[in-house]
Amino acid sequence: MFEFRDLFQWDRFITPTIIKTFYWLVIGLIALFGISGIFSGLAAMAISPFGGFIVLLSSIASVIVGVIFSRIAAEFILIVFRINEHLGAIRDQGQMH
Numbered sequence: 001m002f003e004f005r006d007l008f009q010w011d012r013f014i015t016p017t018i019i020k021t022f023y024w025l026v027i028g029l030i031a032l033f034g035i036s037g038i039f040s041g042l043a044a045m046a047i048s049p050f051g052g053f054i055v056l057l058s059s060i061a062s063v064i065v066g067v068i069f070s071r072i073a074a075e076f077i078l079i080v081f082r083i084n085e086h087l088g089a090i091r092d093q094g095q096m097h
Contacts, residue, residue, distance in 0.1 A: 016081045023074040027067060034063035 037059025045052030 013081055013084075016078060019074055019077055023070060026070045030063055030066040030070065034059055034066075037062065 038056060041052050041054075041056030041059055043052070044055050
C-alpha cells in the first residue's frame, strides 16, 4: 500500500498503487459529462428533434468510448510498470549467477 514516506524515496513506484484511484475519478468525470450531454440532447429535442437525437446518441457513444479508452490507458500504464518489474527480476537473476 502507499505510504507517505514513499513520496521521498525512489525505491518503489507509487503510480501502480494510485492508478486505480485516477481511473475511477476519470470514470466519474465521464459519467458526469455523459449525463450532461444526455440532458443537453433532451433539451435540444424541444428545438430540433433530429438534432437533439443526434446529440443524445453521440453523448451515449462518447461515454462508452471514454470508458473503454480510459481502461486501455490505465492498463497500458500498469503494463509498463509490470514490464519494469519483470526486467528488474531478470537483471537480478543474471547477477546471482
